[in-house]
Amino acid sequence: MNNRRAQSFETGPVVFERSGAFRCYYDAEVSKDIVKEFLQPDPDDLFARGEPVSSGRSGNPRDLAKVLVKGKRFFLKRYNCQGRLYRIKNMFRLSRGRRAMRAGRWLLNSGVPTPKPLICLEERHGRMLGRSYLICPFLEGSRSLFDLWPDLDADRKRLYMQRLGRLMGTLHRSGIVHGDSNWRNILVGKGQAEELRFWFVDLDGVRRYRRLTAARSERDIGHFLRELKRNGADEEYARLFRRHWQRTLNLN
Numbered sequence: 001m002n003n004r005r006a007q008s009f010e011t012g013p014v015v016f017e018r019s020g021a022f023r024c025y026y027d028a029e030v031s032k033d034i035v036k037e038f039l040q041p042d043p044d045d046l047f048a049r050g051e052p053v054s055s056g057r058s059g060n061p062r063d064l065a066k067v068l069v070k071g072k073r074f075f076l077k078r079y080n081c082q083g084r085l086y087r088i089k090n091m092f093r094l095s096r097g098r099r100a101m102r103a104g105r106w107l108l109n110s111g112v113p114t115p116k117p118l119i120c121l122e123e124r125h126g127r128m129l130g131r132s133y134l135i136c137p138f139l140e141g142s143r144s145l146f147d148l149w150p151d152l153d154a155d156r157k158r159l160y161m162q163r164l165g166r167l168m169g170t171l172h173r174s175g176i177v178h179g180d181s182n183w184r185n186i187l188v189g190k191g192q193a194e195e196l197r198f199w200f201v202d203l204d205g206v207r208r209y210r211r212l213t214a215a216r217s218e219r220d221i222g223h224f225l226r227e228l229k230r231n232g233a234d235e236e237y238a239r240l241f242r243r244h245w246q247r248t249l250n251l252n
Contacts, residue, residue, distance in 0.1 A: 014101075021130070025101060026119040035119060037069045038076075043121055043133050046076060066138050073138040075115065078131060087128040095122045096204060097132030103206035104136070110174035112167055113199045115139060139199060142189035149183065149231055157233070158240060159196075160188075165241040167198060168221055169248025175212045177220040179205020183227040221245060 050065035104117035123130035
């Protein structure tokens with residue numbers, strides 16, 4: 001690896017290095033040995049050794065896996081090259097892996113939890129984009145809100161609506177939309193002190209605006225509220241979510 005330099009993302013320094021056809025962007029706190037493990041001899045080799053993770057969708061041009069590197073578990077997401085036109089169109093664009101890394105840092109900088117994006121690998125031959133990868137910590141023991149909801153009692157459901165309404169309000173107050181807040185993209189688990197935690201994942205649709213309009217923020221919570229309706233929830237829960245979302249959004 002060579003050409004080492006530091007550059008600034010939203011929440012702190014990210015180190016940039018080149019290694020063969022790969023451009024490597026990684027959090028300054030990540031061990032260089034970890035980065036090398038993902039690179040050598042090829043990131044795709046980790047998929048063969050890893051455990052596939054289902055996104056719950058079909059036809060996506062990406063692959064997901066849980067991998068073990070240096071005794072630690074990571075979530076590895078690969079964005080596949082979709083042919084020559086894809087390579088040409090993305091010559092002067094950030095790869096999807098880099099956009100997802102940037103989005104994760106936007107959320108964390110805004111106080112909205114998401115697994116910290118640790119490493120992005122971007123394959124380029126000249127400027128022609130090939131594969132890209134995003135590496136984050138694997139959240140052991142977490143479950144999607146979609147899977148968890150049927151197991152919750154009424155009090156727990158109300159608590160979730162309050163907390164998630166505030167988180168979405170925080171996101172929108174920062175000028176950010178998630179773009180796909182369906183319940184498979186909201187993970188629920190416990191923190192180090194066993195406290196209830198939520199994480200927003202799958203940040204491919206995240207956008208940030210200088211001025212976020214009411215219409216855009218309303219569309220963004222629409223994904224969440226449609227899931228609520230599909231799960232047969234009473235209108236009480238939607239009102240509760242909206243109330244806490246609106247209160248947080250309107251904070252000075």
